[in-house]
Each structure stands twice: as C-alpha cells, then as structure tokens.
Amino acid sequence: MSxxxxxxxxxxxxxxxxxxxxxxxxxxxxxxxxxxAVSHFSTDVYQDADEFEKYADAELxxxxxxxxxxxxxxxYAYDSPISYAVENxxxxxxxxxxxxxxxxxxxxxxxxxxxxxxEAERAEKQNDDDLRPLEHAMxxxxxVFSAERGIRSLVIxxxxxxxxxxxxxxxxxxxxxxxxxxxxxxxxxxxxxxxxRYREVCAQYFSEYFPKSYKEEELGESWKDFIxxxxxxxxxxxxxxxxxxxxxxxxxVLKSSYGVVAVGMTVSDLGGTLREKPIYRIVDxxxxxxxxxxxxxxxxxxxxxxxxxxxxxxEVATFFYLGNRVSGxxxxxxxxxDMGCQIGNHTWNHPNLSKLKEKEAVKQLTDxxxxxxxxxxxxxxxxxxxxxxxxxxxNKASGVPVxxxxxxxxxxxxxxxxxxxxxxxxxxxLDGSIILMHSIYDSTAEATELIVxxxxxxxxxxxxxxxxxxxxxxHEPQAGHVYSGF
Numbered sequence: 001m002s003x004x005x006x007x008x009x010x011x012x013x014x015x016x017x018x019x020x021x022x023x024x025x026x027x028x029x030x031x032x033x034x035x036x037a038v039s040h041f042s043t044d045v046y047q048d049a050d051e052f053e054k055y056a057d058a059e060l061x062x063x064x065x066x067x068x069x070x071x072x073x074x075x076y077a078y079d080s081p082i083s084y085a086v087e088n089x090x091x092x093x094x095x096x097x098x099x100x101x102x103x104x105x106x107x108x109x110x111x112x113x114x115x116x117x118x119e120a121e122r123a124e125k126q127n128d129d130d131l132r133p134l135e136h137a138m139x140x141x142x143x144v145f146s147a148e149r150g151i152r153s154l155v156i157x158x159x160x161x162x163x164x165x166x167x168x169x170x171x172x173x174x175x176x177x178x179x180x181x182x183x184x185x186x187x188x189x190x191x192x193x194x195x196x197r198y199r200e201v202c203a204q205y206f207s208e209y210f211p212k213s214y215k216e217e218e219l220g221e222s223w224k225d226f227i228x229x230x231x232x233x234x235x236x237x238x239x240x241x242x243x244x245x246x247x248x249x250x251x252x253v254l255k256s257s258y259g260v261v262a263v264g265m266t267v268s269d270l271g272g273t274l275r276e277k278p279i280y281r282i283v284d285x286x287x288x289x290x291x292x293x294x295x296x297x298x299x300x301x302x303x304x305x306x307x308x309x310x311x312x313x314x315e316v317a318t319f320f321y322l323g324n325r326v327s328g329x330x331x332x333x334x335x336x337x338d339m340g341c342q343i344g345n346h347t348w349n350h351p352n353l354s355k356l357k358e359k360e361a362v363k364q365l366t367d368x369x370x371x372x373x374x375x376x377x378x379x380x381x382x383x384x385x386x387x388x389x390x391x392x393x394x395n396k397a398s399g400v401p402v403x404x405x406x407x408x409x410x411x412x413x414x415x416x417x418x419x420x421x422x423x424x425x426x427x428x429x430l431d432g433s434i435i436l437m438h439s440i441y442d443s444t445a446e447a448t449e450l451i452v453x454x455x456x457x458x459x460x461x462x463x464x465x466x467x468x469x470x471x472x473x474x475h476e477p478q479a480g481h482v483y484s485g486f
Contacts, residue, residue: 049076049078053076056083072141081136083136089143091144100156104140104142138158153180153238154177155175155177176236179239181278190237191279195275195378199231202234205265218254220253244265248261271378281340289461289462290434290468297325298326298332299329299438302442303439303440305449309449316339316340318382323345323368337376344403345365345379350387353389361394362397383401396480400479403465406484407436409436415443432468432472472486
C-alpha cells in the first residue's frame with residue numbers, strides 16, 4: 001500500500017470515529033431530552049374532548065348528595081388547559097333557571113381569569129414562555145329542591161380540579177344556595193323562611209351533632225365559630241318537605257380534606273322555627289321603620305281584623321299575649337305567627353309582677369311560654385311586663401329582650417279610633433318608634449285600618465320589634481335588656 005493510500009485510510013478512520021462520536025452524542029441528547037420533553041410538553045390526563053367528558057362524568061357522579069335525583073343535562077366545554085362541565089338538574093321555573101345561568105356565567109368567567117393568571121405567573125417564575133400549562137377543570141352540579149311550604153331552593157355545587165403529577169386532583173370545593181318563593185320566583189332571605197330564633201336552635205343542634213359524628217382530629221380548628229348563632233352562619237341551605245339541609249364551606253366545621261359538608265335537620269329538629277309559609281317581605285335597613293305592638297291578646301274578632309289589615313298590606317306587628325287567653329283563641333295566635341308577626345310574652349293573667357314572689361313571677365312567664373309553644377311550636381321571643389312595671393330580676397328571669405314603648409296611643413282609655421290615629425300622627429318622626437296598642441278593642445282594629453296605609457304612604461316599613469332593634473342598634477336584641485324605641 002502506497003504512502004498516499006495509507007494517508008487516505010487514516011483520514012477515513014478519523015472521519016468514521018467522528019461520525020460515531022457525533023451519533024453517540026446525539027443519542028445521549030435524545031436519551032436525556034426525552035424525559036424532559038415528556039414532562040415539559042405532555043400529560044397523562046385527558047387529551048381531548050371525549051376523554052374529558054368521560055372524566056367529568058365520573059367525577060360529577062361523586063357529588064350526588066348536593067342535588068336532588070331526577071333528569072339532568074350536562075354541558076361540556078373542553079379547551080385545554082381550562083375546561084368546564086356543568087350538569088344542570090331539572091328546573092321548570094324559567095326565572096330560577098335564568099338566575100342559575102347568570103350565576104354559572106359569573107363562576108365560569110372568574111375561574112377562567114383566575115387560572116389564566118396562575119399559569120402566566122407559573123411560566124414567569126420558571127422563565128419559560130413555552131412551559132406547558134397545567135390542566136384545570138371546573139365541574140358543577142346544580143339542582144332545585146321543592147317544598148310544599150312554597151319554597152324552591154337552588155343548590156350549586158362546584159369542584160375545582162387541577163393537574164398534579166400528571167393526575168387530576170380536587171383543588172377546592174364550594175357550594176352556593178339560593179331560595180325562592182315558589183309562586184313568584186322572588187328570592188327569599190333566611191328571616192322570611194325561619195323565625196328569628198332559628199340560628200340559636202341550629203347552634204344547639206350542631207354543637208352536639210359534630211362532636212358525636214366526627215373525631216376531634218377531624219373537626220376544623222375553629223369549628224365552633226362556624227356553628228355559632230352568628231348572622232354569618234346558617235345562610236346556605238335547601239328546604240325540602242322533610243326539613244332543611246344546611247351546607248358548611250370547605251375547611252370550616254371539618255378539615256379541608258372533607259370538602260363541603262351537608263347536614264340535614266328535620267322539621268322536628270328545627271323546633272318550630274321553620275315557617276309554614278315564607279313571609280313575603282324584605283326589610284330595607286336604609287328606609288324608616290316602625291314597630292306596631294299589641295298587648296293583652298289574643299283579642300278575638302278585633303285581633304282578626306288587625307291581622308286582616310296587616311295581611312292585606314303585607315306588613316307585620318308584634319303581639320304580646322296573655323297566657324290564659326292563648327288556648328281560647330289559638331287560631332289568631334297561629335295565624336299571627338305564620339304571617340311572620342313576632343310573638344311576645346305579656347304574663348299569664350296581667351298581674352303587677354313586682355308584687356309577686358319570685359317563683360310566682362317566674363311561673364307567670366314560663367306558663368305563658370308553654371301555652372304559646374303549644375300553639376306555634378316556638379316560645380315567645382320577647383317580653384313586655386304588664387303595666388310596664390318590671391325590675392332587673394324580672395328582666396333577667398324572662399330570658400329574652402324586654403320591650404317597652406315610646407308612643408302610647410292610650411287606646412284602652414279613649415276607645416276611639418280617630419284619637420288613636422291622632423296619637424300616632426302626633427310624633428314628628430316615627431322612625432325607630434315602638435307604638436303601644438291593644439288587640440282586644442274594636443276601636444283599635446279600626447285605628448289600625450287607618451294607621452297601616454298612612455304609615456305606608458309616609459314611607460315607613462312596619463317591622464317586628466326585634467328587627468327594629470337589630471337595624472337601629474346595629475346588633476341583635478339582648479336578653480334581659482330593656483328597649484323602648486330609638
């Protein structure tokens with residue numbers, strides 16, 4: 001072999017070694033790069049619309065306890081990395097369906113904005129504009145419960161899913177509950193569905209329920225705060241013929257891992273605080289308000305006229321009943337209660353409590369409480385001493401707010417409807433006033449038929465004394481405290 005041939009052979013071998021080294025280098029890059037590319041650009045979760053629908057159906061089936069059984073239609077919206085699935089239960093009420101759709105639109109918009117911002121922030125932190133975004137999904141079930149009490153309850157359950165380690169896991173859950181008057185579709189507030197004591201009854205029930213049903217380590221850190229009688233609690237619920245299901249947000253009464261908690265109370269458990277029919281009115285705290293109060297009833301035909309007038313105009317009053325008259329006129333007592341009027345204790349037979357021994361005075365109150373509860377299912381929520389004569393000991397023994405007045409119509413003395421009406425009109429402003437009358441006089445019934453439309457014409461809302469105290473003082477009425485207008 002010549003020298004030139006040997007030189008050429010060496011060059012060929014050198015090129016071959018370079019080629020082999022280059023191939024090995026490329027192979028190493030591929031071997032190392034594939035896992036990175038897989039983790040960077042792929043996922044094992046749903047890859048298309050069909051896979052997302054199957055995933056969503058399987059997840060939605062887990063949330064059956066939050067909506068009633070029945071026909072349902074599911075809407076899917078697959079759009080990587082943010083997808084949606086909404087299963088709407090049957091709803092034949094157009095106004096409620098429209099309200100539901102409005103809520104869902106807002107939830108979807110806020111979810112999209114939130115998750116888009118999260119992914120942009122994640123890419124910025126990792127300094128990688130080509131970073132594959134994580135998959136997100138919002139899954140929702142909705143349903144409408146109907147109750148013979150004239151209430152329809154819309155419940156929306158939401159579960160947010162997020163990709164983690166190439167699997168979809170639940171990130172958070174939430175529930176939304178809205179109640180409507182079945183006849184009109186108008187939205188109802190809790191005070192229109194329950195009496196004012198319902199939160200106290202619920203607080204007592206759940207203070208026993210959760211410790212019995214769950215271990216201490218399962219309870220939320222501040223679980224007692226979320227079952228107290230605070231106005232912030234017991235506002236999410238659905239009414240059925242069996243009772244009421246209350247919903248507790250994730251991470252409140254139980255650890256976050258339990259998600260939203262749903263617990264039912266029967267009508268019996270609620271102790272008469274669930275109204276037979278919702279009251280059709282809403283108090284506007286920014287408008288003037290006055291409390292009409294009637295003593296010494298139930299007042300037979302005169303009180304029936306008063307109730308007729310209040311019902312005609314959709315207004316309420318507070319009735320302070322004598323215990324010894326309740327059983328003889330239970331229809332008026334029950335009617336007043338069902339209309340949303342407040343029931344008060346006015347002793348058993350109208351004695352001057354200050355002249356009685358302590359046990360006798362207490363019996364005047366407890367016997368009246370029992371008589372009213374026998375008819376309405378609930379005890380009186382306020383107290384007015386006969387003749388307005390009381391003491392600290394009596395106030396404390398009553399166990400409820402003590403109500404006096406700042407406008408005395410003297411209807412018992414004049415027995416004249418025009419004079420009673422004049423006594424009401426005499427005060428320049430009645431905003432915050434508690435007006436004293438008696439439901440046993442025909443003249444007072446006639447006066448009421450003049451007073452109620454006049455108050456409405458002047459822009460006054462007629463409220464219960466507890467509502468008046470709440471909105472004018474800024475806090476719930478306090479047991480044993482004396483109130484006489486604002």
